[in-house]
Amino acid sequence: MTCLxxxxxxxxxxxxxxxxxxxxxxxxxxxxxxxxxxxxAPLTDIDPYGGHVDGVWFNRVHSYxxxxxxxxxxxxxxxxxxxxxxxxxxxxxxTGASYKRTSDGIVLIDEDKCIGCKxxxxxxxxxxxxxxxxxxxxxxxxxxxxxxYNDNLAEEDRVPACVAACPTSARxxxxxxxxxxAVSQLVAERGGVDLMPELGYQPTNKYLPPRTHTQRGASxxxxxxxxxxxxxxxxxxVDRMLSN
Amino acid sequence: MHPAFSVVFFTTATGxxxxxxxxxxxxxxxxxxxxxxxxxxxxxxLALGLIAAGLLSSTGHLGRPERAWRAxxxxxxxxxxxxxxxxxxxxxxxxxxxxxxxxLGRTGGWVxxxxxxxxxxxxxxxxxTGMIYASLKPIAQWHSRYTLPAYxxxxxxxxxxxxxxxxxxxxxxxxxxxxxSLLATLAGWGWKLATWRHNDRLEIPxxxxxxxxxxxxxxxxxxxxxxxxxxxxxxxxFRIARKHGAKLRMLTQGLAFALPVLLLAATFALPWPxxxxxxxxxxxxxxxxxxxxxxxxxAEAKHTVTLYYGR
Numbered sequence: 263m264t265c266l267x268x269x270x271x272x273x274x275x276x277x278x279x280x281x282x283x284x285x286x287x288x289x290x291x292x293x294x295x296x297x298x299x300x301x302x303a304p305l306t307d308i309d310p311y312g313g314h315v316d317g318v319w320f321n322r323v324h325s326y327x328x329x330x331x332x333x334x335x336x337x338x339x340x341x342x343x344x345x346x347x348x349x350x351x352x353x354x355x356x357t358g359a360s361y362k363r364t365s366d367g368i369v370l371i372d373e374d375k376c377i378g379c380k381x382x383x384x385x386x387x388x389x390x391x392x393x394x395x396x397x398x399x400x401x402x403x404x405x406x407x408x409x410x411y412n413d414n415l416a417e418e419d420r421v422p423a424c425v426a427a428c429p430t431s432a433r434x435x436x437x438x439x440x441x442x443x444a445v446s447q448l449v450a451e452r453g454g455v456d457l458m459p460e461l462g463y464q465p466t467n468k469y470l471p472p473r474t475h476t477q478r479g480a481s482x483x484x485x486x487x488x489x490x491x492x493x494x495x496x497x498x499x500v501d502r503m504l505s506n
Numbered sequence: 507m508h509p510a511f512s513v514v515f516f517t518t519a520t521g522x523x524x525x526x527x528x529x530x531x532x533x534x535x536x537x538x539x540x541x542x543x544x545x546x547x548x549x550x551x552l553a554l555g556l557i558a559a560g561l562l563s564s565t566g567h568l569g570r571p572e573r574a575w576r577a578x579x580x581x582x583x584x585x586x587x588x589x590x591x592x593x594x595x596x597x598x599x600x601x602x603x604x605x606x607x608x609x610l611g612r613t614g615g616w617v618x619x620x621x622x623x624x625x626x627x628x629x630x631x632x633x634x635t636g637m638i639y640a641s642l643k644p645i646a647q648w649h650s651r652y653t654l655p656a657y658x659x660x661x662x663x664x665x666x667x668x669x670x671x672x673x674x675x676x677x678x679x680x681x682x683x684x685x686x687s688l689l690a691t692l693a694g695w696g697w698k699l700a701t702w703r704h705n706d707r708l709e710i711p712x713x714x715x716x717x718x719x720x721x722x723x724x725x726x727x728x729x730x731x732x733x734x735x736x737x738x739x740x741x742x743x744f745r746i747a748r749k750h751g752a753k754l755r756m757l758t759q760g761l762a763f764a765l766p767v768l769l770l771a772a773t774f775a776l777p778w779p780x781x782x783x784x785x786x787x788x789x790x791x792x793x794x795x796x797x798x799x800x801x802x803x804x805a806e807a808k809h810t811v812t813l814y815y816g817r
Contacts, residue, residue: 264580264582264583264584265582265583266583280718280719280720287731290731314734315732315733315734316734316735316736316737317736318737319731319732319736322731322732323731324727324729324730324731324814324815325727325728325729326714326718326720326725326726326727326728327724327725327726327728328718328720328723328724328725329723329724329726330722330723331723336728337718337720337725339718339814341731341814350641350642350643352583353583353584354583354584354585354586354638354641354642355580355583355584356576356577356578356579356580356584356586356587356590357573357576357577357579357580357587358576358579358580359576375573375576376569376570376573377568377569377570377571377573377574377576377577378568378569378570379567379568379569379577379586380567380569380741381586381638383737383738383741383742384507384642384644384645384741384742384809385642385643385644386644386811387643387644387712387809387810387811388717388810388811388814389738389742389811389814392736392737392738393569393737393741394569395569395737397569398568398569398570399569399570400569455719455721456719457716457717457718457719458712458716458717458810459716460711460712460716461643461644461712461810462643463643469718469719471719471720471721472720
C-alpha cells in the first residue's frame with residue numbers, strides 16, 4: 263500500500279560528511295557492484311563500451327565549487343535516496359510497487375508490481391530514482407537491505423556497501439530516529455542538514471556541511487620569486503645584451 | 507520535463523473527449539440538444555473515441571504496459587490511480603447514455619440521469635488528471651494554483667468547440683453553444699496568458715544551495731558524476747523548449763486561441779452549411795494548438811533535480 267507508515271519503528275539512513283568526502287567514487291562503484299546482484303538487480307548498463315553510455319546507478323557523486331566571502335572550496339557531493347519520512351515518490355505510485363517499510367523506514371520498490379510509469383521519479387526532488395529502460399521498471403537505493411540484515415555476513419559488514427567502501431569514513435549508517443545513536447549524535451554535533459527542507463519531504467539522510475575555514479593554516483606557503491637583480495661584470499654585460 | 511508524445515496526446519485527447527462527453531451528457535439530458543441518431547452516434551463516438559485513444563496512448567510510455575491494471579489499486583494515495591479508477595467508472599454511465607441515445611433514440615428519463623452521471627465522471631476524471639501535475643512539488647510550474655483550473659478550462663474549451671463543430675455539421679447549430687465555445691476559448695486564452703505571466707515571475711525558493719545543503723554564497727557545478735546524459739537529464743533536464751519558448755508560445759496562441767476565435771466569429775455570419783466549415787476548422791486547428799500547448803507545458807517545466815546539474 264502506498265499510504266505511509268505513521269510512526270516507523272526505526273529511521274535507518276545515512277549521514278554524509280561533505281567535509282571529508284574526497285570524491286573518489288568508491289561508494290559509487292561499491293554500490294553498483296553490490297546492487298547489480300542484489301535486491302533490485304540488475305543495474306542495467308546500456309551500451310557500456312560505446313559512445314552513449316547510460317545505465318542505472320543508485321549513488322552519484324557530484325563536485326561543486328562553493329564560494330562565500332570566506333573563500334572558495336571544492337565540495338564533493340554524493341547523491342542517493344534520502345529515505346524521506348514523507349516520500350511523495352511512494353504516495354504517487356498507482357500500483358503499490360513503491361512502499362515505505364514500517365519496521366525501519368526504508369523506501370523500496372517491488373519490481374514485480376512496477377508498471378514503469380515514471381511518476382515517482384517526477385515526484386522525487388532529489389533525482390534518487392532511475393528508470394531501467396531494459397527491464398522497464400523504476401529502480402532505486404535499497405539502503406542495501408540485503409546486507410544490513412544479512413546473517414551470512416560478518417557483523418561489521420552489515421552496513422550499506424557505500425558505507426563499507428568509503429576510505430575517509432565520510433559515510434555513516436544508523437538509526438536517525440534514535441537520538442542516542444551514533445549517527446544522531448554526529449548530526450547534532452556537526453549541525454547536519456536536510457536537503458531542500460522547504461519542500462517538506464523530511465529526508466532521513468542528513469548531510470554534514472564542510473567545517474568553517476580557520477586561520478590556522480599558512481596563508482601563503484612560500485615566498486614569491488623575486489626579479490633577478492642586475493649584475494655587473496661579464497654576466498651583467500650578457501644580460502644587458504640579451505635584454506636589448 | 508521531457509514531453510513524451512504519448513502523454514501529450516493523452517492529456518489533450520482525453521481533455522477534449524471528456525469535455526465533449528460532459529457537454530453532451532448535460533445538454534442532451536436537459537433536451538437542449540436533439541436526440542438525433544447520427545448526432546448521438548458521431549458525437550458520443552468521437553468523445554469516447556478520443557478518451558479511449560488517449561487512455562491507450564498513455565499506456566504507450568509505460569515500461570510494463572501489460573501490468574497497467576495494477577494502477578487501479580492505490581486510489582487512496584495516488585492521483586494517477588484515482589484517474590485510472592475514475593476514467594474506468596465513467597465508461598459505465600457513458601455507455602448507458604450512448605445505449606439509450608443511439609439505440610433507443612431517447613435522451614429523457616434514465617438516459618438523462620446516465621448522461622448527467624457521465625458528465626460528473628468526466629469532470630472528476632479531468633480533475634484527477636490536473637491533480638497528477640498540480641501535486642508534484644519538485645516542479646514549481648506545475649505545483650501551482652493555475653494547473654487544476656487550466657485542465658478544467660481547456661477541457662471545457664476543446665469540448666465546446668468540438669460540440670459546436672458537430673452541431674453545425676449536422677445543421678442543428680445552436681447560438682448558445684457557439685457563444686459558449688467562443689467564450690470558453692477566450693477564457694482559455696486568458697488563463698494561459700495569466701499562467702505564463704505567473705511562471706515567468708516565479709521565485710523558486712529551492713536553489714543549488716538548499717539542494718546541496720551548502721549555505722550562503724554561490725554553488726557552481728564543477729563536474730557531473732557521469733560524462734553522458736543519464737535518465738535524469740533525458741527525462742527531467744529537457745531544454746529545447748526554453749530555447750524556442752517565445753516562438754512556441756506565439757504558435758500556441760495562434761492555433762489554440764486566436765484562429766479558433768476568428769473562425770468561430772465567422773460562423774455567426776454564415777448560414778448552414780457554410781457555417782459548418784469554419785466551425786470544424788476551428789476544432790481541428792484548436793486541437794493542434796493544444797498539442798503544442800501541452801508540449802510546452804511539459805517542456806517549460808523545470809524539475810529541481812536539474813539544480814544538481816547546474817542547469
